[in-house]
Amino acid sequence: xxxxxxxxxxxxxxxxxxxxxxxxxxxxxxxxxxxxxxxxxxxxxxxxxxxxxxxxxxxxxxxxxxxxxxxxxxxxxxxxxxxxxxxxxxxxxxxxxxxxxxxxxxxxxxxxxxxxxxxxxxxxxxxxxxxxxxxxxxxxxxxxxxxxxxxxxxxxxxxxxxxxxxxxxxxxxxxxxxxxxxxxxxxxxxxxxxxxxxxxxxxxxxxxxxxxxxxxxxxxxxxxxxxxxxxxxxxxxxxxxxxxxxxxxxxxxxxxxxxxxxxxxxxxxxxxxxxxxxxxxxxxxxxxxxxxxxxxxxxxxxxxxxxxxxxxxxxxxxxxxxxxxxxxxxxxxxxxxxxxxxxxxxxxxxxxxxxxxxxxxxxxxxxxxxxxxxxxxxxxxxxxxxxxxxx
Numbered sequence: 001x002x003x004x005x006x007x008x009x010x011x012x013x014x015x016x017x018x019x020x021x022x023x024x025x026x027x028x029x030x031x032x033x034x035x036x037x038x039x040x041x042x043x044x045x046x047x048x049x050x051x052x053x054x055x056x057x058x059x060x061x062x063x064x065x066x067x068x069x070x071x072x073x074x075x076x077x078x079x080x081x082x083x084x085x086x087x088x089x090x091x092x093x094x095x096x097x098x099x100x101x102x103x104x105x106x107x108x109x110x111x112x113x114x115x116x117x118x119x120x121x122x123x124x125x126x127x128x129x130x131x132x133x134x135x136x137x138x139x140x141x142x143x144x145x146x147x148x149x150x151x152x153x154x155x156x157x158x159x160x161x162x163x164x165x166x167x168x169x170x171x172x173x174x175x176x177x178x179x180x181x182x183x184x185x186x187x188x189x190x191x192x193x194x195x196x197x198x199x200x201x202x203x204x205x206x207x208x209x210x211x212x213x214x215x216x217x218x219x220x221x222x223x224x225x226x227x228x229x230x231x232x233x234x235x236x237x238x239x240x241x242x243x244x245x246x247x248x249x250x251x252x253x254x255x256x257x258x259x260x261x262x263x264x265x266x267x268x269x270x271x272x273x274x275x276x277x278x279x280x281x282x283x284x285x286x287x288x289x290x291x292x293x294x295x296x297x298x299x300x301x302x303x304x305x306x307x308x309x310x311x312x313x314x315x316x317x318x319x320x321x322x323x324x325x326x327x328x329x330x331x332x333x334x335x336x337x338x339x340x341x342x343x344x345x346x347x348x349x350x351x352x353x354x355x356x357x358x359x360x361x362x363x364x365x366x367x368x369x370x371x372x373x374x375x376x377x378x379x380x381x382x383x384x385x386x387x388x389x390x391x
Contacts, residue, residue, distance in 0.1 A: 022150075025209050027101055029148035032205070033108045036146050038091040044142075045084035052077035069128040076125060080118050087111055109157075112147055115139050116161050124172050131179045136165065137190050144197030148205045154198040162191040229303040231281055232288035240302040243312060244355075244364065251355045259321030261311040262351040262368040263291070263328070266380040268307035271339065271346070279340040286337050287346075294331055299324075310368070318354035318385065325350040325383045333381065347381035354385075 052074045061067055093099075094107055119139025126132050140161070143149075149157065165187040169175070175183060227239040235243075250256045265271075265287060272280040284307065291301045291309060298314045311328075313321045332348045351371025353364050367386045374384040 022206075024213075025206050026150060028209055029150070029202070029205055030101060030104050030108055033147045033149075034091055034095055034104050037087065037107070037111050038095055040142075040146055041084050041088035041091060045081045045088065048077045048081035048084060052081065065128050069125060072125045072128075073122065076118075076122055083114070083118075087114070108147065108149075109153075112143050112149065112157060115143055116157075116164075120161075120165055120168055124168050127169070127174050127183075131175055131183060133183060133186055133190060136187070140190050140194035141197065144194040145201055147198075148202055149198050151199045151202055154195055154202070158191040158195040158198070161194070162188055165191065232285050232303050234288050234292075234301060234303045234309075236302060237304055240300070240304075240310060240312065243300060247312060247314060248355055248364070256315050257317040258355045259313045259316050259318055260353045260355065260364045260368045261313055261321055261325050261328075262304075262353075262365075262372040263309045263311065263325075264349050264372055264376065265307040266347045266349055266376075268346075271344070275340040275342065283337055283339050283344075283346070287332075287348075290332065290335060291328065294328055295324075310365075318352065321352050321354065322383060322385060325352050329381065329383055349375035349380050350383040351375055352383065352385040 055070055055074045055077070058070070061070055091107065091111075094104060116136075116139055119136040122135035123133045126135065140158075143157075144154075166184055169180060169183055169187070227235055229236045244260070247256075247258050251258055265283075268280065268283075271283055284303075287307075288301070288303060288309070291311070295301055295311065299316070300312045300314070302310045302312070304310050311324075313324055316324060329348060329350055332346065336343050336345060338344075349372060351368045351374065353367035353371055355364055371384045371386040374386070375382045378384065
């Protein structure tokens with residue numbers, strides 16, 4: 001029974017996760033489709049206008065039916081051309097103002113219905129002189145290949161499209177019974193083809209978006225691994241090196257004053273030997289969190305390795321860095337850490353080196369490390385500074 005419940009729970013979690021992913025992909029699809037509408041609407045407007053001109057410059061037919069057909073085709077293409085420009089303007093406004101997802105969705109499905117309706121309208125007009133659904137087929141292809149629509153919505157769209165197609169040709173068409181049957185069958189096939197195109201188009205878009213999200217996630221993970229310490233979650237030495245290089249450049253230009261503070265937990269080996277290495281890891285995580293909580297946003301704390309940490313105190317001159325280090329030393333001394341269900345107190349030693357702008361980043365590490373060594377040598381739980389430039 002427990003296994004069955006566990007499997008059902010796992011299945012629900014998987015379905016919930018899939019729905020969440022599909023929801024994000026649907027939002028991406030709507031945004032991408034609005035962009036495609038923005039690109040295609042003016043092209044379609046020009047195409048319909050040129051079609052109207054083409055029929056206008058053709059030799060005028062002699063029969064009354066053909067004359068009516070020509071007039072209706074010209075007027076329909078001109079009207080559609082104007083409406084296409086209107087669609088383009090609306091899409092441009094919505095895109096520019098970054099309208100809500102709901103408004104963008106309304107635009108997309110309104111345009112889908114509009115495109116299918118224009119193709120159907122011209123196809124019905126064509127029945128005055130021929131039995132052809134080419135305009136409707138073109139519009140179905142546009143909807144199926146240009147716009148990203150989820151399969152369940154595509155199924156409804158093309159089902160309603162066929163119903164509208166059938167009603168339009170039955171009530172407004174001028175074809176014989178046999179010809180009407182042939183047209184209706186062709187319309188059914190055309191809508192089925194549009195549905196297939198739409199599903200394939202959606203699956204391609206979905207697969208591409210999933211790949212992009214996977215790549216982005218992997219890149220984030222690689223960046224996290226390259227620039228962060230896996231135990232404490234703090235930035236690592238690689239991150240600090242790049243940060244210090246930029247900070248030194250600013251100091252050299254006289255734009256800011258900054259300092260480097262090196263910190264080391266006193267007698268950390270005793271914690272590992274007494275409580276075990278897992279407890280030592282817990283202490284390091286708690287220690288890192290305590291440092292972060294007591295630093296301002298302009299300062300960055302980094303785990304250098306083992307029980308050693310470095311703080312880049314940006315915009316802090318030597319005296320300010322000394323005051324910061326002393327405040328941190330006192331905070332650590334007064335704090336109670338919980339390790340392996342035991343409450344312990346620890347201390348830390350600090351070495352301070354101001355970034356003077358006359359050396360390289362390596363020299364600042366060296367001076368801060370010398371200052372830390374002096375703090376350790378003088379009895380630990382203290383703050384020392386090395387002011388002179390290292391040779």
